[in-house]
Amino acid sequence: xxxxxxxxxxxxxxxxxxxxxxxxxxxxxxxxxxxxxxxxxxxxxxxxxxxxxxxxxxxxxxxxxxxxxxxxxxxxxxxxxxxxxxxxxxxxxxxxxxxxxxxxxxxxxxxxxxxxxxxxxxxxxxxxxxxxxxxxxxxxxxxxxxxxxxxxxxxxxxxxxxxxxxxxxxxxxxxxxxxxxxxxxxxxxxxxxxxxxxxxxxxxxxxxxxxxxxxxxxxxxxxxxxxxxxxxxxxxxxxxxxxxxxxxxxxxxxxxxxxxxxxxxxxxxxxxxxxxxxxxxxxxxxxxxxxxxxxxxxxxx
Amino acid sequence: xxxxxxxxxxxxxxxxxxxxxxxxxxxxxxxxxxxxxxxxxxxxxxxxxxxxxxxxxxxxxxxxxxxxxxxxxxxxxxxxxxxxxxxxxxxxxxxxxxxxxxxxxxxxxxxxxxxxxxxxxxxxxxxxxxxxxxxxxxxxxxxxxxxxxxxxxxxxxxxxxxxxxxxxxxxxxxxxxxxxxxxxxxxxxxxxxxxxxxxxxxxxxxxxxxxxxxxxxxxxxxxxxxxxxxxxxxxxxxxxxxxxxxxxxxxxxxxxxxxxxxxxxxxxxxxxxxxxxxxxxxxxxxxxxxxxxxxxxxxxx
Numbered sequence: 001x002x003x004x005x006x007x008x009x010x011x012x013x014x015x016x017x018x019x020x021x022x023x024x025x026x027x028x029x030x031x032x033x034x035x036x037x038x039x040x041x042x043x044x045x046x047x048x049x050x051x052x053x054x055x056x057x058x059x060x061x062x063x064x065x066x067x068x069x070x071x072x073x074x075x076x077x078x079x080x081x082x083x084x085x086x087x088x089x090x091x092x093x094x095x096x097x098x099x100x101x102x103x104x105x106x107x108x109x110x111x112x113x114x115x116x117x118x119x120x121x122x123x124x125x126x127x128x129x130x131x132x133x134x135x136x137x138x139x140x141x142x143x144x145x146x147x148x149x150x151x152x153x154x155x156x157x158x159x160x161x162x163x164x165x166x167x168x169x170x171x172x173x174x175x176x177x178x179x180x181x182x183x184x185x186x187x188x189x190x191x192x193x194x195x196x197x198x199x200x201x202x203x204x205x206x207x208x209x210x211x212x213x214x215x216x217x218x219x220x221x222x223x224x225x226x227x228x229x230x231x232x233x234x235x236x237x238x239x240x241x242x243x244x245x246x247x248x249x250x251x252x253x254x255x256x257x258x259x260x261x262x263x264x265x266x267x268x269x270x271x272x273x274x275x276x277x278x279x280x281x282x283x284x285x286x287x288x289x290x291x292x293x294x295x296x297x298x299x300x301x
Numbered sequence: 302x303x304x305x306x307x308x309x310x311x312x313x314x315x316x317x318x319x320x321x322x323x324x325x326x327x328x329x330x331x332x333x334x335x336x337x338x339x340x341x342x343x344x345x346x347x348x349x350x351x352x353x354x355x356x357x358x359x360x361x362x363x364x365x366x367x368x369x370x371x372x373x374x375x376x377x378x379x380x381x382x383x384x385x386x387x388x389x390x391x392x393x394x395x396x397x398x399x400x401x402x403x404x405x406x407x408x409x410x411x412x413x414x415x416x417x418x419x420x421x422x423x424x425x426x427x428x429x430x431x432x433x434x435x436x437x438x439x440x441x442x443x444x445x446x447x448x449x450x451x452x453x454x455x456x457x458x459x460x461x462x463x464x465x466x467x468x469x470x471x472x473x474x475x476x477x478x479x480x481x482x483x484x485x486x487x488x489x490x491x492x493x494x495x496x497x498x499x500x501x502x503x504x505x506x507x508x509x510x511x512x513x514x515x516x517x518x519x520x521x522x523x524x525x526x527x528x529x530x531x532x533x534x535x536x537x538x539x540x541x542x543x544x545x546x547x548x549x550x551x552x553x554x555x556x557x558x559x560x561x562x563x564x565x566x567x568x569x570x571x572x573x574x575x576x577x578x579x580x581x582x583x584x585x586x587x588x589x590x591x592x593x594x595x596x597x598x599x600x601x602x
Contacts, residue, residue: 127427186488
């Protein structure tokens, strides 16, 4: 027995291959371009940015990295974002987190033009998602999770999804997307009482709290789909998620590994969002949707 | 025994009295003005608009009603909204629903300047609420519900709030507000399985589904706070909510009546939002907040 492994690495590779094909076949004036803004000396951030650039270029998306010293002021950074907004050759803009203390990250995020906000982090895109409006750029990680659930877990309607964690980039937008897909949705967090009991009611359990191996085997309804968004180091310095994978997989029906689960999907969705932003800017038409479906049947377009 | 009645009528009257005092004391160049747009021959809509005008004028907010024939085109209505946006003497704009079929209501709502969107229905305001940003205009009914819970039910942190209904004007923004207030939040709807069982886990149960007397006594955890957003007619033509008040009140700890519960709070919050929009437009400063607190301690300002 044991859970089926949700293979995010393979799924993401298929999505990137499909993107590459679509981008090659598209008769556009120039190629899609993603601009990545990075500030300061954070080594992890540098690695993330390099990986995004490599992934982008492999599918035919240009990637320009703008690096700034950690001492840059908020206004100077805002000016750079404004220039990227105005540059017609840039289709997507992301600002790598974390930012230095003197800079308000939300202010920078909100300065990105909603059409170029390919992380889907800005208030307008989140609000459109909340209201089930078409044309929202969907937050990359939640969108990737929906795509995995669609591939592995069949119809989501009426399922009870429990999300542990309420961050702006995962928990909150994911709750809205799952609601748009007709799940009953519960959002839990550090103030939640009796988290194991609530977790046991989940048909779909999403761990996005940043606590190494917190989710235990006896938190799992037998057969549930378990999605692990965490990336932590365990006591031996080994990568691990928010789920105690080795024991939880005995109860779960489906489970994402760490690494190789949600992580690769986030990058694939970032590229897809950039490609969709490019097409929208070239053709004036949107192909994005409120519900995260790959082939959308939500009736909102 | 039996539940304490949450007196929305009285609470709203106190809020309106406080608003009146603040507005009289404010040394502004002109008075706050709310513009209400109404389309077509809907009698109920006409009554609602008249009540809002009366309530506004009683606290010292001017209220201009713009009425259009039901045959008006979408573009003509959009132009009117644009004029109201540009008019510096108008501080708040609401468009009475429902609108005729030829008009996309979301398109009209999104055309209202976010600063004047005193219903708090637009994507930018909902998105800012979702991201717990300051400066959002909070949706009037959810904001009114938070105010009632604050007055009657003490600290909301860690309480499990179950919302039945996921409308854009109540269920969705209320879920976000309750999450900002550290509740564990579950959103249920027509596709939810075993709704009574989930309802019984609620410390705070909000019925906003539009089904007369659907919520039954055995859905209630003893002592829970029950908030009824419904306004329906029962089989005898009498006003009733989504909660079977007479039986539920035996199990609940607190309960809103219909009428006299949530309804008056919605109007009071609409007036408060208009007053806050006016102050913001006069002084450039915002007093609104992400969490619905009257006296905000959320640390976000």
